[in-house]
Amino acid sequence: AQTVTQSQPEMSVQEAETVTLSCTYDTSENNYYLFWYKQPPSRQMILVIRQEAYKQQNATENRFSVNFQKAAKSFSLKISDSQLGDTAMYFCAFSQVGAGSYQLTFGKGTKLSVIP
C-alpha cells in the first residue's frame, strides 16, 4: 500500500517570501501521479499542481512549483511571492497509474499561514 507523509503539521511565511512544503511517499510502483491540493478556510479542495512520475521536468503553475525527486520519493511544493490568499491547508496526494488507480492517497496536511 502507498503512504504519503507530510512532516510539517504547521508552517508560516511572511507575505512576499518563499516557502517550501515537504512531502515524501512510499510506493513500489514505477509510474504514478502526485498532486498538491489546497484547502482554504472555506473548506474547498482545490487542485494546485500535479506531476507525472515519468516526466523528469518539474511541474510549474504560476507561483507554485514542485521539486520532484523520484529516487528519494520526495515531492515538495514551493510557493513563491506568498500572498495572504495562500493561507490554507495543503495536502500532498498520490495516485498510481493503471488498473485500480481509482484512489487518491492523501498525506495528513500542512497548515500554512501567510503573515502580513
Add this chain to the structure above:
Amino acid sequence: DAGITQSPRHKVTETGTPVTLRCHQTENHRYMYWYRQDPGHGLRLIHYSYGVKDTDKGEVSDGYSVSRSKTEDFLLTLESATSSQTSVYFCAISESWGSNQPQHFGDGTRLSIL
C-alpha cells in the same frame, strides 16, 4: 469550477439514525468518490463508483453503503450512524479512470452525530 453539489451542507443527528448524503454532478463524469476528512488523517476514501450501478469499497468502507442509479447522483448512506462517523464528507468526480484526469471536489458536508 466543476459542477458538484453536495447536500446537505451541514447535518446534526443522533446515534442510531440513518443518514443519507447526496452528491450531484453536472459534468457527466463517469467516476465519483466519497471521502471523509478527519483531523490528523487527511482525506480517506470510503467508496467509489465507476459507472451507474457500479461501485466498490475504499479504505474505510465499514458502516457505509452507496448507490448510483443515475450518472449524476452518488448517494452515501450511514445505515445506523455512530459518533465515530462524525466527520466532514467530500464527494469527488473525475472524467476517466486513472490519475491523468484529476479528481475535482465538492464543498463538503459537515456531519455531526450526537
